[in-house]
Each structure stands twice: as structure tokens, then as C-alpha cells.
Amino acid sequence: MNIAILGYGKMGKIIEKMATERGHSVPLKVGREGFVASDLDDIDVAIDFSLPSVAFENITACLKAGVPVVSGTTGWLEKKPEVEALCKEVNGSFLYASNFSLGVNLFFALNKHLANLMNPHDYRASMLEVHHTQKLDAPSGTAITLAEDLIDNSDSLSSWKLVEKNEDAEKGELPIRAERVDPTPGTHVINYSSEIDDIEIKHTAHNRNGFALGAVIAAEFLFENPGIQTMNNVLGLN
Structure with a gap:
């Protein structure tokens, strides 16, 4: 898969390492500079570990571009119902978790x-x-x-x-x-x-590797299983 990492801080860098170790490419890494819709043209899945102030815009931009998006950013959840409504409207794919470990x-x-x-x-x-x-x-x-x-x-x-x-x-x-x-x-x-x-x-x-690995596994699952998903679905806990 081609994975976009939205929020290229410490966690974003570990996610990149985990993704490449699992055979994926990371052609788009977004820091403070932001991105435009055309940047997502060749992206299969986006993983958002950005800031609460930009997470909602990141996620909605991905959904409107037809890109499944996994989000681990907290602090924006008052707008989560809007994201889920948009996801259903555009027949998109979205997975949020407060923790991906x-x-x-x-x-x-x-x-x-x-x-x-x-x-x-x-x-x-x-x-x-x-x-x-x-x-x-x-x-x-x-x-x-x-x-x-x-x-x-x-x-x-x-x-x-x-x-x-x-x-x-x-x-x-x-x-x-x-x-x-x-x-x-x-x-x-x-x-x-x-x-x-x-x-x-x-x-x-013990370290952040578990969070990053879980986010990549969630992205793999979402790519194969469209819609609104959860980590319970990823782990088969339902």
C-alpha cells in the first residue's frame, strides 16, 4: 500500500518505520506545511496522528478525496459524528481509536x-x-x-x-x-x-512501537474492509 502519514512527529516517524518494515511505501509525509487534495492521488490509506486543531480538516479532506483514513489524534472528538456522517455520505472508510496498541x-x-x-x-x-x-x-x-x-x-x-x-x-x-x-x-x-x-x-x-504497529495493522484492515470500523473489528473482539 501507499500510505500517507498526516502528522510527522515522533509517532509519525515510528509509523513510517513500521509501515516500511511491513512492505508498504510512504510517499506522503505531512508536517506543519499541510497538504492539498492532489497530494492524495496515489494514496491508498492515510494515517492521521496530527494535532487536534487540524485533525478534522485532515480527515474530511481524505474522505472527500476517496482515501480511507485511520485516526489516532485525540482532542477533536466533538466533531466525530460529523466525520462519520460524511463517511457514510461519500461511501468512505474511517477508523478512529484512542489507542492503537x-x-x-x-x-x-x-x-x-x-x-x-x-x-x-x-x-x-x-x-x-x-x-x-x-x-x-x-x-x-x-x-x-x-x-x-x-x-x-x-x-x-x-x-x-x-x-x-x-x-x-x-x-x-x-x-x-x-x-x-x-x-x-x-x-x-x-x-x-x-x-x-x-x-x-x-x-x-514499554515504548511507542506498539501504538505504531497497531495503526499500520488498522490501515491494512481498513484498506480491505471499507466503512466505519473499530479496533474491535480489527482484532475480532466483536
Whole structure:
């Protein structure tokens, strides 16, 4: 495949390395200079890891040009319904994930299952996420996905709250603590605590390679499977 990388920062460079190792070409790499529709003429799939301020424009430009697009950019999701509507309108292909790591997506599935198991029992849930100091959003997109899935499978929680300590959350709020420590690529911990014991699940990334590899695998899947897709579809978790 010919892959366009939209957002050629640290992650974009690792994605390029993973893509070429898997036999793909990367003829278009877009940094701050942007691109025009004609740049996409020979592109099979675009992978967007840009900034929240330009992600929506990048994605819609790809869809209008008939190019399937995989997006891992967070911070623009209030416009995601518009993207999905456009994708259906132009019969395009789109896949968004807050995290493309195959391990994290398995962790998402485990988190949902554990939330269901814990729901009838008297435990207080909380979350900790740790990233490097260049991480702009807090909590992370991955943490928000984990929180939303946990809340959807809990009768006692209705929202999440970013806190400095767990006690700052009210009843019905899932407390999320976000720490920024270099050189952490990403750690997410879900804890269930009672007076008797604690139950905890944890995912720790050792580097960014897993995120990049997952994005390339998602692009390969989307190229062969048009429409609006998810990482659950990529991994066969549905």
C-alpha cells in the first residue's frame, strides 16, 4: 500500500518505520506545511496522528478525496459524528481509536469484562494514568475510553472526574488521576478497592512501537474492509 502519514512527529516517524518494515511505501509525509487534495492521488490509506486543531480538516479532506483514513489524534472528538456522517455520505472508510496498541485494545475488552464482574459488589473504582510530560491532554484519550467503558458497565457510576486524589471525587464519579513523568510512554491502572482487599488491572507500554504497529495493522484492515470500523473489528473482539 501507499500510505500517507498526516502528522510527522515522533509517532509519525515510528509509523513510517513500521509501515516500511511491513512492505508498504510512504510517499506522503505531512508536517506543519499541510497538504492539498492532489497530494492524495496515489494514496491508498492515510494515517492521521496530527494535532487536534487540524485533525478534522485532515480527515474530511481524505474522505472527500476517496482515501480511507485511520485516526489516532485525540482532542477533536466533538466533531466525530460529523466525520462519520460524511463517511457514510461519500461511501468512505474511517477508523478512529484512542489507542492503537493491540495490548491496550485487549485491555479495553478486559476492563469491560471486569466492570461487569465487579458491578454487583461493594468496591470503589478509580483510575491512574501516567504519561510523558509532552502529553498535551489529561486525562489521556485511552483513559477516557477506559472510563466510559467502565461507567457504561456500572450501575453506581455516572461520570468521571479528573482529580489530584481519589477522595476529591463525589459519589457516582469515577476518579482519574493523571501524572506526567518522563520518559513514560503510557501506563493505565484500574483499581477496585474495598475495606477487605483491592483488585487491580494494569497496562504498561514499554515504548511507542506498539501504538505504531497497531495503526499500520488498522490501515491494512481498513484498506480491505471499507466503512466505519473499530479496533474491535480489527482484532475480532466483536
